[in-house]
Amino acid sequence: MTHPLYERHRETLERALAACHSREYWSAYAEMPSGRLYGEDTAEQARAAFNAQLGQPFALAQAGSVDWVGEERSPYGFALDIRYPRADLDVLLPAMQAAMSAWRRAGADTRAGVCLEILARLNRASFEIAEAVMHTTGQAFMMAFQAGGPHAQDRGLEAVAYAWQAMHEQAGSAHWVKPQGKAEPLQLDKTFTVMPRGVALVIGCCTFPTWNGYPGLFASLVTGNAVLVKPHAGAVLPLAITVRICREVLAEAGFDPELVALAVGTPGATLALRPEVRIIDFTGSSANGEWLEHNARQAQVFTEKAGVNxxxxxxxxxxxxxxxxxxxxxxxxxxxxxxxxxxxxxxxxxxxxxxxxxxxxxxxxxxxxxxxxxxxxxxxxxxxxxxxxxxxxxxxxxxxxxxxxxxxxxxxxxxxxxxxxxxxxxxxxxxxxxxxxxxxxxxxxxxxxxxxxxxxxxxxxxxxxxxxxxxxxxxxxxxxxxxxxxxxxxxxxxxxxxxxxxNLTGGVFVNQSAAFSDFHGTGANPAANAALSDSAFVASRFRVVQSRRPA
Amino acid sequence: MTHPLYERHRETLERALAACHSREYWSAYAEMPSGRLYGEDTAEQARAAFNAQLGQPFALAQAGSVDWVGEERSPYGFALDIRYPRADLDVLLPAMQAAMSAWRRAGADTRAGVCLEILARLNRASFEIAEAVMHTTGQAFMMAFQAGGPHAQDRGLEAVAYAWQAMHEQAGSAHWVKPQGKAEPLQLDKTFTVMPRGVALVIGCCTFPTWNGYPGLFASLVTGNAVLVKPHAGAVLPLAITVRICREVLAEAGFDPELVALAVGTPGATLALRPEVRIIDFTGSSANGEWLEHNARQAQVFTEKAGVNxxxxxxxxxxxxxxxxxxxxxxxxxxxxxxxxxxxxxxxxxxxxxxxxxxxxxxxxxxxxxxxxxxxxxxxxxxxxxxxxxxxxxxxxxxxxxxxxxxxxxxxxxxxxxxxxxxxxxxxxxxxxxxxxxxxxxxxxxxxxxxxxxxxxxxxxxxxxxxxxxxxxxxxxxxxxxxxxxxxxxxxxxxxxxxxxxNLTGGVFVNQSAAFSDFHGTGANPAANAALSDSAFVASRFRVVQSRRPA
Structure with missing residues (x-):
């Protein structure tokens, strides 16, 4: 009765879990932008697709779109002039909430299968994402490909693995029999259900929109929540492509694509205080991160802020x-x-x-x-x-x-x-x-x-x-x-x-952090209140609700 | 190289973990106040000890004690007239912080062994604690014994088990080898250290001081934090006995007893805003709980508040x-x-x-x-x-x-x-x-x-x-x-x-919640932001800090 996407990706999930536990080197997605690995024409097609997108609206067909906004400029010196749909939150957020019911019922394995399929599709789109990352963040192409593509995908997979494990640690049911001396034992049948918290908001940064955004996005999605992705106004395209791919895979798998949506043109503070928003993942300035920690009291807030390295x-x-x-x-x-x-x-x-x-x-x-x-x-x-x-x-x-x-x-x-x-x-x-x-x-x-x-x-x-x-x-x-x-x-x-x-003197650098082995942030100093990814990063994204009845 | 207390209690810990996973019936501590189980004279000795304590100071010898306070009255109609040491926080909190270094280094297994020895001693003191619970909370004797003694101890053990598991999911070290094509692989040795957050504050209630207090106390202690226990002014004695036993066991095991201390006579709000306090477990009114959630921003705050059952x-x-x-x-x-x-x-x-x-x-x-x-x-x-x-x-x-x-x-x-x-x-x-x-x-x-x-x-x-x-x-x-x-x-x-x-019509009641099987609270509605106990209750009480070096 397992979902075909779970079966397809089960081995990847198991290897990711093993890597999280051993903290030894492992990667699911090839980091070299090689035609042999990614297809000989892929790089060229991605450049053509990027160029064709310039000056055009970015189609998403999500609920409540009211107008088009966009102001990205490539740090390499030209305007992207791409417009994205701006949403009426009073339409979009209820649509996202409604989408959660079937998603929640599908269970942890099916959700993990869908998330790993999304990651596989994102991996195939690594050249396209690299173009988008390069021309929004200013990264050179190799970094845009690696950090924006496979390394970000590894971080997403790592979050899925931790969250899947946390959900699986919880028994789904139990038969409880309490001895009563010579009397009949007390007997109950119990059911334990993993419940999402609500809509999760991912607030992206302008330097590593995918690498910093994927852990929260996938940790929240796989635990049953809907995810609203709010990119930085200067780096929308990488996350817009991500949202498009999420929605395509969700729809193909029979789920409501409104489970993942894009938010542009609305201030992060407005989004963060919506009562529907129950989880926030933020990467950005200390001032904005601390504002969220202090004010978005209805949500679990995970922040990565500034520090003095x-x-x-x-x-x-x-x-x-x-x-x-x-x-x-x-x-x-x-x-x-x-x-x-x-x-x-x-x-x-x-x-x-x-x-x-x-x-x-x-x-x-x-x-x-x-x-x-x-x-x-x-x-x-x-x-x-x-x-x-x-x-x-x-x-x-x-x-x-x-x-x-x-x-x-x-x-x-x-x-x-x-x-x-x-x-x-x-x-x-x-x-x-x-x-x-x-x-x-x-x-x-x-x-x-x-x-x-x-x-x-x-x-x-x-x-x-x-x-x-x-x-x-x-x-x-x-x-x-x-x-x-x-x-x-x-x-x-x-x-x-x-x-x-x-004593790093060779080919590893202090600014590098490898998924499955290095934690990014610790949550133990003011630069971040969480680590990418550990059990604390995933454990509170869902709740367990039980029922019990006489057996 | 494992600690003798860990060896002594290892099987109990393993059985507790198995019960947490199966959610089937299990209990570590006998719930019947029977002389055969607890010693034929124990009940009488406990009553005598309780009576002897009335009107007397409660000795703890903790750092920074400046004077004596106490105002408890038995709901059964008499004054307890017990005085407890009030602490100068500027002396006590630094002493608690200093105590954490050796405790942290001792590692998860040793800390779990010490915590289980504390729970075993608390279990032996169940009659003494029952007297204290009865004459502070007003519970009848049987409930005071069961909920205040073995059931509370089970909840403490459950928290230790979840926290021990969370710490053990983290590898302590890794050898990381990243292939580099035909070149030599990159190789790093990595170390991962479980670090406590700081001083944990447990704010007790006046109805179930031990049952509601033990999960937070033990979850924080076993993860390496020092724990300051602030009982409700009307129900100090059960937690004072608890603190005394914690300190006795810690000292016998070679640790600084200041790892667990009692706070009386200082408002909870004053304690909660101390910068040394990094974790708070609270049971009480919605007003006080929400105040903590909004104001004690330097701490992880776990609350159980009011609701409409x-x-x-x-x-x-x-x-x-x-x-x-x-x-x-x-x-x-x-x-x-x-x-x-x-x-x-x-x-x-x-x-x-x-x-x-x-x-x-x-x-x-x-x-x-x-x-x-x-x-x-x-x-x-x-x-x-x-x-x-x-x-x-x-x-x-x-x-x-x-x-x-x-x-x-x-x-x-x-x-x-x-x-x-x-x-x-x-x-x-x-x-x-x-x-x-x-x-x-x-x-x-x-x-x-x-x-x-x-x-x-x-x-x-x-x-x-x-x-x-x-x-x-x-x-x-x-x-x-x-x-x-x-x-x-x-x-x-x-x-x-x-x-x-x-459809409860027999011997199980809606107000009962069994450790290892039933969650108390869900964290999914306004009555509580946490559940006793699940992985979210323990995962953020410690952080993992790594170092890495060329291999």
Missing amino acids: SVVIDATDDFRGLVRNLSFSLALYSGQMCTAPQNFYIPRDGIDTEDGHKSFDEVAQALAGGVQKLLSDPARAVEVLGAIQNRGVLERLEAAQQLGAVVLASQAIEHPRYADACVRTPLLLKLDAARDEAVFSHEHFGPIAFCIATDDTAHSIALAKRLIQSHGALTAAVYARDAAVLEAMREAMLEAGVALSE | SVVIDATDDFRGLVRNLSFSLALYSGQMCTAPQNFYIPRDGIDTEDGHKSFDEVAQALAGGVQKLLSDPARAVEVLGAIQNRGVLERLEAAQQLGAVVLASQAIEHPRYADACVRTPLLLKLDAARDEAVFSHEHFGPIAFCIATDDTAHSIALAKRLIQSHGALTAAVYARDAAVLEAMREAMLEAGVALSE
Whole structure:
């Protein structure tokens, strides 16, 4: 009696669950944009489809559409001019609620099967989504494909796996027999039903709309809720394509497509306070996230906000590797990643390396040199940097030059293929721990980083810990040789509640987080109140309601 | 390398987990107050110990004690005159925080072993706790023993089991190997650490201080948090004994006893807003619970509040069983249970029974007669009713006579052994669904119930559903013969998010909820934002923090 889509994807689900438990490497979706894997013509078709969509309405046929809105511009320098349906919430939300009844009754396995079919279709659309991600977020193509496609799909699958397991931990029925000494036992038959909470709202960001959006979307959908997807106004297309594919698969599987709908042109705050909305997943600024946590009291609110990602540099056996690794972390997507490092805490007396002692200035200069070397060829540079997503980042970058002594100035780079693309290299400043805390104690989202002179590594660790406890962070890193220093940093970061990367000098970067193995966020510091994905991320998206009767 | 206490209690933990999964009957602690099971002299020793405690300070030796406070009175008519240490929070809370480091490092198994040893000691103290529960809550002895002792211990064990499982789902380490085509694979060693959130606050109620308090206490403690227990001022002793036993076991096991401490004499609101407090478990009024949900933003807040417990009577094949069963539910502990039925929805044209049709008035009179019969012998009556816990209940009961037509008046009963005990029988009123909603749409905590005339059973179900969705409920019940009516009620209560009992005419009562099988609360209606206990109740009490390094 299992659903064919569940049967089709059962092995993928089981492998995902095994990976969640072992936390070993696994991925369901191929990360290389290869014609052999994805079809030889697929890349070209996706570009053609993207170009054909420009200037056109995006058809969704969802309930309550009243007019068309859209204002996206590619960071590569042209207007998308795509219009999306704006909904009358008093029509759309009741339609979404009505759709939940059959979806809830279908059960966890069928819902998981449908969600995995959606993910499989999203995977097949990875090139199309990559075009959309590239020309809304400004990511370079490879990142747009990987992070926007297969890596986001892995994160969605991970959320489905956790939620499926949480629902399956609950028995559906029980026969309860309580002995009564010599008398007849008391006997009851009991039924336990997984019930959704209501409409779930996903509020997307403008940098990683799919990667940050899929965990909440799929965790809520598979647990029986309807999902209203509200993209950032600057990055609608990747999530509009996602919603279209969700609706296509739902309809094909015999469910009401209104289970997943797009919300554009209505402020997030308006959506978030609707009584129908019972779950909210948010990625964005601390101000907006905290507003939701404080005001959307009718909903379970999961937030990922801003933080002060921190790197403590104490010593290294591979200074060139350190420089190469951190330079890439700084440059990747122009630092427009919530996981990009910002604060480099370095003793003012310098550090020990395999090449002997390096002064504070030598370390800072080496980082600057590493970035310059990485970005020396414009054609290669733009494939690392991507483009600046919005004017806010650009203005922040320009203003940041005044915040300290410039070690490396930010430069504009002309994109070989997009003349109007806004491409900038990282800005690296020198600051002093004692004097400049007002500067480095908050997030400067974008290609802005600080080399901060501290008294010593103990000071660096204490400062990093204190700022993360008060202002949050999604990542931390340390470079050290002494086991006691590593242990002190581990302890401090456990207490600060942040994921720590140690001595990364090779091909893994502090800003990367791998589904099924790395948690994104911890919920233990102010940068996020949840982790992608763990049992706490899924457990409260449904409730168990029981009935009982004499047997 | 496992802890001896974990080894000692491992089988109990495993059996508890199996019961949570099967939801079949199981109990770890014997519910009969039998000398054979608990020791022949134990009852007498407990009474002597209780009497010896009267008028004395309650020694705890916890950090920061500054003076002594206490104002408990037995509902059986005498002052307890016990004084408890009031703490300087600026001393106690840092001491509790400091105690968490070693407790966290001990790991989930050791913490579970210590928690199960605490529960075993609490079980041995069940007679002592029963005396304390009886003379603070007003419960009759049997209920004080069962609900305050073994049933509460079962609920604590259930919470430990769920939390232990949630922590064990998380791998402690992983070796991550990502293939890189023909190049060397990327390899990382990863460590995952379960971290507590901080100090957990348990805010107890005056009717079931241990039963409602233990789930939060043990769920927080076993996940590595320190627990501050704030009893209701009128029911301190049961939780003070609990805290004493927790501290004794913790110290014997080599941990800092400040991991569990008592808070008396400081308002709950003051405690709840302390930045050290990161988890709150609350049982009490809707006003206080909602205040916490809205204001204690630094904490995870779990609340059980008030609701409108509802019974829909459509038809029955066992009218005498129905009457006997509901009469007991009304009388038990004078209706001072958050699970006691209040609203009986009955069609104004009456119901069909095995004895033929009964008019609305006949049904109401039969319920009144059932209560009268149950309570006709004062010596037996007081063992069902217990005593009225506080003046608020008494005043509400007296005022309630004016709310409708009296079917059964409340009477004072003289207690054979406690001349000054405040004992009252239930008040049963007739109301009309169309006219009196302002009366029956909120909780009248205490021995107050309403027979509400509805147009028909469809009206009854719709009304029950609507009021539960807007005002909450912890229990619902239905009496019906027609499968379609039962199905309609099940659907309505699923959507209202409340546990449903069907056709209870024997020895199981709607107000009873059995650990390991029945959930107490659902989190799906306004009466509670959590369920005792499920995975959502435990999953966010800890966070997982990782570190990773090249392998």
